[in-house]
Amino acid sequence: MWLAARESVWNFPVAIVACVIAGIVYFQAKLYSDMGLQVVFVALAFYGWWMWLRKGPAQGQLHVSTTSWRWWVVLAALAVGFTLIAGYLFETYTDAAAPYWDNGATAVSLVAQFLLTRKKLENWLLWIAVDILYVVLYWHRGLALFSVEYVIFIGLAVYGYWEWRRLRRAAPALSTPLSAA
Numbered sequence: 001m002w003l004a005a006r007e008s009v010w011n012f013p014v015a016i017v018a019c020v021i022a023g024i025v026y027f028q029a030k031l032y033s034d035m036g037l038q039v040v041f042v043a044l045a046f047y048g049w050w051m052w053l054r055k056g057p058a059q060g061q062l063h064v065s066t067t068s069w070r071w072w073v074v075l076a077a078l079a080v081g082f083t084l085i086a087g088y089l090f091e092t093y094t095d096a097a098a099p100y101w102d103n104g105a106t107a108v109s110l111v112a113q114f115l116l117t118r119k120k121l122e123n124w125l126l127w128i129a130v131d132i133l134y135v136v137l138y139w140h141r142g143l144a145l146f147s148v149e150y151v152i153f154i155g156l157a158v159y160g161y162w163e164w165r166r167l168r169r170a171a172p173a174l175s176t177p178l179s180a181a
Contacts (some may be wrong), residue, residue, distance in 0.1 A: 001157060006162030009052045013045075016049075018051050020036040044103075044117060048117030064121055078107070079108055079111050083103050083104040086099075087099045090102070105130050105137065119158060123160075128157045134146070134150040135150045
């Protein structure tokens with residue numbers, strides 16, 4: 001998160017390595033849903049890496065921008081739909097402890113990661129919200145160390161929001177071709 005907050009493209013290769021390692025750990029712990037999330041995060045990290053690298057001077061650099069209300073509607077509908085469908089499936093077919101809360105956190109994480117790949121300022125607000133949820137979920141499940149980790153993530157997300165907001169204010173008013181995203 002710190003590298004993303006600094007707008008460093010190195011965020012993505014570091015994230016890929018971290019997600020692969022986490023995926024292996026989750027697989028060994030038989031936490032297959034969390035392992036699957038790491039696979040999606042790796043794919044999004046490759047996408048983000050490509051997005052941030054391909055936007056050179058000739059293509060118009062990808063700048064920090066905000067998300068249009070149309071995209072908010074689409075992303076919210078996808079997150080709610082994912083939460084309801086996956087929550088139902090996990091509640092019905094597994095012994096998941098908090099199927100709707102867990103899948104809701106996953107859905108918001110995916111939306112936040114997608115927005116991060118597009119350099120959308122609001123990604124940090126979503127990370128703050130979902131990290132707070134993860135602190136509570138992990139604490140409730142007796143995973144105190146993970147709760148502490150997510151408290152640190154909250155601090156990094158607050159820093160990321162502050163830094164990207166500063167960058168957005170300092171940049172001239174730009175409209176990216178993806179301002180609707």
